[in-house]
Amino acid sequence: MLRKLKILLLIILLLIILVFGLLKTSLKKKHKYLKELLVSGSLGSYSSLAEDTIIKDDILFVMGTNTISHGSDSASTSRPISPYTVLNQGNGILFVETTEKRNPSSLVLCAIESAARVYPDRPVAFFIKGLNDITTEEEENRTRISFPTLSSYKNIYFFPLRMEELFMYTPLITWYKRVLPRWERFWTHVSSDACRFAMMWKYGGIYMDTDVISLHPVPTNNFIAAESFKFTSSSVFGLSPFHSLTWEFMQNFVENYRGNYWGYQGPRLFTRVMRRLCGNLKFKSVDDNVTCGNVSYLHPERFYPIVSSSWKIYFKVWQNLPTFNKSYGLHFWNYRNNEQETMVPGSNTLVEHLYQQHCPSTYGSILKKKVPSGV
CATH class of the missing domain: 3.90.550 (Spore Coat Polysaccharide Biosynthesis Protein SpsA; Chain A)
Structure with missing residues (x-):
């Protein structure tokens, strides 16, 4: 009886670990998707902000202006760039x-x-x-x-x-x-x-x-x-x-x-x-x-x-x-x-x-x- 109980507890523990892993993966995907929506301006409020909002490891970072000015050479060349920053309009x-x-x-x-x-x-x-x-x-x-x-x-x-x-x-x-x-x-x-x-x-x-x-x-x-x-x-x-x-x-x-x-x-x-x-x-x-x-x-x-x-x-x-x-x-x-x-x-x-x-x-x-x- 005790052995069956130990096996049952082990199975429950493994299920908890599995569910936790799936939730963590889902959370990362949601954050990535939110990042895409934010950077693309599709959430609406982002388009009125003067700051880039980046999600990384569950932390929200603010990184200066996100506007790409076509033809301007004044911006630092080390600034992040992606299709979302360029095509966000x-x-x-x-x-x-x-x-x-x-x-x-x-x-x-x-x-x-x-x-x-x-x-x-x-x-x-x-x-x-x-x-x-x-x-x-x-x-x-x-x-x-x-x-x-x-x-x-x-x-x-x-x-x-x-x-x-x-x-x-x-x-x-x-x-x-x-x-x-x-x-x-x-x-x-x-x-x-x-x-x-x-x-x-x-x-x-x-x-x-x-x-x-x-x-x-x-x-x-x-x-x-x-x-x-x-x-x-x-x-x-x-x-x-x-x-x-x-x-x-x-x-x-x-x-x-x-x-x-x-x-x-x-x-x-x-x-x-x-x-x-x-x-x-x-x-x-x-x-x-x-x-x-x-x-x-x-x-x-x-x-x-x-x-x-x-x-x-x-x-x-x-x-x-x-x-x-x-x-x-x-x-x-x-x-x-x-x-x-x-x-x-x-x-x-x-x-x-x-x-x-x-x-x-x-x-x-x-x-x-x-x-x-x-x-």
Whole structure:
């Protein structure tokens, strides 16, 4: 009897230790999440404070001002920096690279440079999987030196892409922990699809693929773009942080995951969610203001004046250059460029004119042979 009692007490003790461990882990996660919300300004009151609030080991620290002033050199380079301190206004322009590449093509550089020029008062964040950790402005400045073509733009920031950390506290984390990348046929693409949803949920702003050249600012904050009159685009969209539509996208991504089908987690996901929530949205003209709730649905002309089947004409000589006055940006359909068409200086092609006008630093680096011309 005494022996059974000892065993019972031992079991109870082990259960107490287990429960205590789980509570401690949960508390740490909650504190981390609270830190993210505080730094991002999503708790409301933080945005009116003049101090950074950091939670570490259950202690609240106050660390000076948190405002990042684009273009200012007066701040100490040892100050902490993170996506939350840079993107805390919810108006960032977001790009992502899900491979280990650290030497972007000229088209990627042009896309980021053109965005920095079109949105000079907004932070442009490039998340790259292959980067080392960046926690201070000094580390970010050192990373910036690795991208000399973009280094002169003070509103461009570089951050490492840490997928598990990015997906935490979203529906995507369960998918990420069970998926096996080596068995995924289109892992680079589906992981990019997932990243754009998580970034939009946590940071808000505008997401663009790295083959979208910006021409003019989008005049609305919450928007989805039509790729054609049949499909919705996944290459560019804008929403405020923690928007309910982004949550719908993430849930659909996980619940209807079919990674072996090209585009199923990208444009087809956008298309099926928008149809379910908004029905068949139709346009009468390019300027037609089509909305679903508080989200604008943009005409295909806004980003896709050149359709997928005609992508090669970007690399042709035009007798009369198009103005693209109705477009906010141009999607280059780079996934179709299996023939490795490039921007050739002196070719007088449409793509050369676009580089000259919208990403002059990138174009100049190509002329100096500091950047390969390939897209």
